[in-house]
Amino acid sequence: MRIFLNDDAHDVEAGTLAAALEVLGYGGRKIATALNGRFVAAPARPATTLSEGDRVEVVAPMQGG
Amino acid sequence: MSFYGVELSSRLLLGTARYPSPAILSEAIKASGAEVVTVSLRRESGTDRAGQSFWSLVRALGLRVLPNTAGCHSVKEAVTTAHMARELFDTTWIKLEVIGESDTLQPDVFGLVEAARILSEDGFEVFPYTTEDLVVADRLVEAGCRVLMPWGAPIGSARGLNNLYGLKSLRAHFPDIPLVVDAGLGVPSHAAAAMELGYDAVLLNTAVAEAGDPVAMARAFALAVEAGRAAHLARPLEPRDMAAPSTPVIGKAALGD
Numbered sequence: 425m426r427i428f429l430n431d432d433a434h435d436v437e438a439g440t441l442a443a444a445l446e447v448l449g450y451g452g453r454k455i456a457t458a459l460n461g462r463f464v465a466a467p468a469r470p471a472t473t474l475s476e477g478d479r480v481e482v483v484a485p486m487q488g489g
Numbered sequence: 490m491s492f493y494g495v496e497l498s499s500r501l502l503l504g505t506a507r508y509p510s511p512a513i514l515s516e517a518i519k520a521s522g523a524e525v526v527t528v529s530l531r532r533e534s535g536t537d538r539a540g541q542s543f544w545s546l547v548r549a550l551g552l553r554v555l556p557n558t559a560g561c562h563s564v565k566e567a568v569t570t571a572h573m574a575r576e577l578f579d580t581t582w583i584k585l586e587v588i589g590e591s592d593t594l595q596p597d598v599f600g601l602v603e604a605a606r607i608l609s610e611d612g613f614e615v616f617p618y619t620t621e622d623l624v625v626a627d628r629l630v631e632a633g634c635r636v637l638m639p640w641g642a643p644i645g646s647a648r649g650l651n652n653l654y655g656l657k658s659l660r661a662h663f664p665d666i667p668l669v670v671d672a673g674l675g676v677p678s679h680a681a682a683a684m685e686l687g688y689d690a691v692l693l694n695t696a697v698a699e700a701g702d703p704v705a706m707a708r709a710f711a712l713a714v715e716a717g718r719a720a721h722l723a724r725p726l727e728p729r730d731m732a733a734p735s736t737p738v739i740g741k742a743a744l745g746d
Contacts, residue, residue: 430532430533430534432534448535449534449535449536450535453533453541454540454541454544454577455533455540455577456530456572456573456574456576456577457573458569458573461565461569462569463569463572463573463576465572465576466576481532482532482533483530483531483532483533483540483573483577484530484531484532484533484539484540484541484544484577485528485529485530485540485541485543485544485547485577485578486528486529486530486531486539486540486543487504487505487506487507487508487514487528487529487543488504488505488506488527488528488529488530488556488557488559489504489505489506489507489527489529489557489559489644489672489694489695
């Protein structure tokens with residue numbers, strides 16, 4: 425199944441957002457997520473199922489003014 | 490001074506972007522005496538750890554963080570970003586930016602009020618980056634904002650206080666709302682001027698980060714903020730049109746022809 429994470433295409437096995445993040449190297453990281461433009465809180469990631477073509481956003485802390 | 494019930498002794502809020510190095514950022518924050526620093530959030534890849542190391546640095550300083558929604562041009566984008574920031578930084582504070590124009594980074598005040606209302610109703614404590622417009626400020630307060638952050642000048646422009654009259658009016662109109670001049674300051678005298686007007690605090694970033702010596706400039710801004718505040722409390726003279734001799738003329742020797 426193909427999903428887009430921060431605009432980059434990734435082929436992942438069908439499953440949850442939490443599982444995809446783990447596979448793609450985000451395990452244990454301080455991140456926040458959105459799916460198709462909607463915020464997905466960390467506790468909801470294991471129950472959030474991904475579908476073909478989903479757009480995932482993963483952000484982390486950054487310098488800001 | 491307090492923001493949403495949080496007492497602070499420093500009236501300088503500092504941004505964390507554009508410093509030459511993490512070490513200089515850290516030293517500049519210390520030199521500024523800031524107790525609140527602004528932070529942001531951006532995409533991170535599975536292999537890049539820049540965000541994680543930045544977060545470690547900020548945590549080590551033990552300061553309160555004010556996450557922003559920088560770069561958001563729509564209400565939806567800003568609201569979603571705020572939710573991500575609340576989870577990421579574990580704070581209900583959000584510096585709300587909804588940008589309406591790319592050249593000046595002028596706030597989209599219509600979107601700003603809408604986003605402020607949505608976020609306030611959802612438990613956020615909103616610090617809106619706004620203009621000095623009184624009516625917009627009224628709407629923001631109605632929407633739940635208990636701090637207002639009018640711009641001094643466009644972000645990063647170093648132009649100082651572009652509309653002194655407008656900023657003065659805003660201060661007079663909202664005597665009880667904490668007001669922070671956010672953006673556009675270039676040199677410490679700009680910060681002092683804002684504080685002399687009775688503003689509660691200033692928020693700056695580029696003026697320190699891109700100075701030749703950011704650590705020394707952070708210290709200079711801290712001194713200016715302190716001086717400006719002290720001057721405000723000492724009730725400055727109002728400007729007048731005509732000269733008023735400072736040396737008494739009574740008793741002056743009559744030496745003319």
